[in-house]
Amino acid sequence: MERETILREYYITKNDSGQRLNKFLEKAVPRLTGGMMHKYLRLKRIKVNGRRTEAAYRLCEGDAVQLYLNDEYFDAPREDEAFRHIARPQVSIVYEDENLLLADKAPGMVVHADEHGDRNTLIAHIQAYLYQSGAWDPDDAASFAPALCNRIDRNTGGIVICAKTAEALRILNERIKGRELEKRYLCVVHGRPKPPEGLIENFLRRDEKRKQVTLHQTRVPGAKTARTRYRTLASRGGLSLVECELLTGRTHQIRAHMASIGCPLLGDGKYGTNERNRPYGETGQLLYAYSLTFRFAQDAGALAYLDGRTFRVAHIPFVEKYFPDNTIE
Numbered sequence: 001m002e003r004e005t006i007l008r009e010y011y012i013t014k015n016d017s018g019q020r021l022n023k024f025l026e027k028a029v030p031r032l033t034g035g036m037m038h039k040y041l042r043l044k045r046i047k048v049n050g051r052r053t054e055a056a057y058r059l060c061e062g063d064a065v066q067l068y069l070n071d072e073y074f075d076a077p078r079e080d081e082a083f084r085h086i087a088r089p090q091v092s093i094v095y096e097d098e099n100l101l102l103a104d105k106a107p108g109m110v111v112h113a114d115e116h117g118d119r120n121t122l123i124a125h126i127q128a129y130l131y132q133s134g135a136w137d138p139d140d141a142a143s144f145a146p147a148l149c150n151r152i153d154r155n156t157g158g159i160v161i162c163a164k165t166a167e168a169l170r171i172l173n174e175r176i177k178g179r180e181l182e183k184r185y186l187c188v189v190h191g192r193p194k195p196p197e198g199l200i201e202n203f204l205r206r207d208e209k210r211k212q213v214t215l216h217q218t219r220v221p222g223a224k225t226a227r228t229r230y231r232t233l234a235s236r237g238g239l240s241l242v243e244c245e246l247l248t249g250r251t252h253q254i255r256a257h258m259a260s261i262g263c264p265l266l267g268d269g270k271y272g273t274n275e276r277n278r279p280y281g282e283t284g285q286l287l288y289a290y291s292l293t294f295r296f297a298q299d300a301g302a303l304a305y306l307d308g309r310t311f312r313v314a315h316i317p318f319v320e321k322y323f324p325d326n327t328i329e
Contacts, residue, residue, distance in 0.1 A: 005068055008067045008074065009066050010065045012065065014061050015166040015167075016059060017063075020055065020058055021056070021057045021065070028065075029069070031074075032073050040067075041053070041055060045069060046069075047068075082124040083125075083127035083128040086125060090125050098164065100172070101130075101161075101162045102160070102161055102162075103160050105152060107157040108155065109154065111152065112148070112151065122148070123147070126162050136164065147169055148161065148162050149176060157287075157313075158185070158313060160289075161292070175294075175303075178297060181292060181294060182291075182295055183245070184244065184246075184290065184291035185287055185290065186242070186244075186287075187288070188242075188265065190265075190276055191240065193230065193261055199229050200227070200261065201225070201227045202226060203217070203220065204223060204226035205222045206222070206250075206251050213253075215256055228248075230242050231243050236323060244257075244258070252271070259272060265287055266322075268285035268287075286318040288313065288319075290313045292312075293308075294306040
């Protein structure tokens with residue numbers, strides 16, 4: 001049976017403007033291959049404002065993109081629409097405004113779908129929350145969806161940044177790349193760090209097959225500089241509460257660095273040992289991205305109002321469990 005040719009029309013909003021038509025189509029119609037897209041442009045089955053156009057055309061706010069395509073390009077559910085299947089979004093909000101949302105990710109939740117196909121992700125819950133609250137309408141912005149600007153491991157909790165607009169996403173990505181966001185973590189470690197505060201600096205190389213990193217005192221192929229500043233806040237029994245500031249943002253950086261000075265994170269079986277963790281019953285590293293400060297080196301445009309502001313998670317379960325009398329400053 002022959003597929004029916006249909007018309008689908010997208011109206012370009014501010015979030016979608018400024019990008020090339022081919023980039024817009026890659027996101028709006030992911031099942032349309034590049035070769036077929038160019039063919040349909042030649043055949044005038046893809047138009048902008050009713051006229052033939054080129055793949056390199058930069059879309060403007062108010063443009064109308066018309067697609068005369070077979071319905072096979074639209075009849076499969078998109079993987080990035082998992083939010084539509086979440087009836088009750090679970091999002092712990094640290095801060096929200098019209099440009100961004102800071103979410104407190106619970107340990108155990110993945111930020112994006114992983115190799116196991118887990119769709120119950122933080123980004124899906126955030127998108128479901130924004131969709132159901134009316135803050136975001138996916139049908140009004142076919143190529144842009146609220147997106148995460150940073151990620152943390154499944155078993156690590158804490159602040160994750162979600163951009164609600166394309167402009168905010170661009171600015172935040174630039175500022176993160178420029179190291180203009182100060183991130184602090186709290187962790188519970190075995191033993192007492194010596195000295196009680198200091199700077200750990202070496203080279204970190206990631207082993208993709210083992211999903212683990214190794215540390216080196218001299219640069220080796222594939223290794224990157226890794227720098228962590230730490231300070232001990234409290235010690236009790238055989239454990240210490242430590243604050244870590246990431247001066248670089250490498251995979252497993254804090255976990256590997258604290259283990260390198262003889263103080264692996266409680267619950268971390270990858271860089272510590274299950275034998276030391278077993279008496280406490282912890283099976284995931286006790287690590288929390290609890291504080292985020294925006295320190296812009298230059299004008300941040302639409303996000304300039306965030307400069308100098310600090311946001312923190314109010315309650316961290318493992319701190320309250322192991323160091324109930326400690327006040328974080």
